[in-house]
Amino acid sequence: MDFGKFVWVASVSQDRLIKQGFFGKGTLSRSIPTWDARREQVNNPRLELAPEQVTAKRRSKRREQKQLRAGMQVTATNPEEMYTMEELAAWTGGRGYEQFQLDLYETFFLLYALDVLDLENKHGTKMTTTDCWSLFHQCTEQFAYHFAAYHYYRSQGWVPKDGLKFGVDFVLYQQGPTSKHSDFSVLVIPCVTTAVQDTSDHHDTTMQLLTQPHDQAPHASWVNLLRINRVCAHVKKTLVLCYVSMDASVAHKATNDPSVLNHCHIHEVVFRRWSPSANRE
Structure with missing residues (x-):
């Protein structure tokens, strides 16, 4: 973790991680180690x-x-x-210097969702799931919301990869980055779900409302959304706004307890540019 927001894989078969889900990448390659x-x-x-x-x-x-x-x-x-x-x-000198690494979302998915990975800190001590959750939160703001989106798309059969190159959080591949280009780009917008009391019919009922996006999501402004969508359209990707909402009653535990994932909800909106001349029919 001292060298960036990645986890270096030391004692596991790279081929297994790549062929069984396209997890990880080579440090000197675009995707799989070459x-x-x-x-x-x-x-x-x-x-x-x-x-x-x-x-x-x-x-x-x-x-x-x-x-x-x-x-x-x-x-x-x-x-x-x-x-x-x-x-x-x-x-x-003919030596191989390439390392195999996982990003934080891939690491926690293998550790938490699939339970096929053990992680050690720089002192060689095995880390618990809670330890990893807290550490990853220190490295990445709003890790809980972004991991909830990553977990969701992985569970739906997609291969999410880092989308920084296109100004988004993830890009989604159908069969991995070696088969074809990604079709969708995902922008994660963290939200908090609040309860509102409605007494219009003299009965206490509750309804869930999504508040404004978190302060740490400036890309959610309309100006930036238009910019990002223009980039995505240029590279032939469909922009998906992924609203990840969490109950306000548990949001304060997001940094130290992975159980908050049970209280996350996903709402998706496809964002497309509408052109009067091109979309008449």
């Missing part, structure tokens, strides 16, 4: 290209086509963008 495979190509160029290399070649070809259309002289580009794998392999 550094070793790319490094081995230095001595065996016939090996299958890694996704990063396919993307680099496609971008290089796209730049050349733009130069041709613009009547410019085509300049050779390095598919690896900066350095060749031969140079990188020489600098690292």
Whole structure:
């Protein structure tokens, strides 16, 4: 935890975590660890290209086509963008430096929901579920609300991944990031559920109202929502507003007790840009 908001996996099979749910990522790769495979190509160029290399070649070809259309002289580009794998392999001495890591939501899901992971602190002491919950709350504001959303989408069969690149909290994949691009982007909006007394019919009844989003969710303003939706539309993703509400009676325990997840409720709203010219029918 001293090196960022991630948990480094030391003694578990990476293949199992990736193939059984696409949990985790490689520190030197876009998604699944491919550094070793790319490094081995230095001595065996016939090996299958890694996704990063396919993307680099496609971008290089796209730049050349733009130069041709613009009547410019085509300049050779390095598919690896900066350095060749031969140079990188020489600098690292043939050693594999890539680490396998989980984000906090993946870690707690494996620990709390599936009970297939043990977590140790930097002193080698095994941490309890409550210890992890409290620590993760110190690292990430509103961890309870975001994890409730992560747990919800995982339970529905989606593969949520970090959506910071697109200005959202999560992006949702149907079959994992190696098969196709994500279809949905999710913005988590924490809310508190309050009870209101209605005596209009002389009977004490209660109804649940969602209050305004939490102060620590500035992205929920209309201006920022329009900005985020524009980005999502540009990358062909549907923006989903995920309102995670928690009973006010237990919200004060959110930082130290994972049992508050039993009092969370999920409400979803699909946010789309409506164009008069494009949506006439």
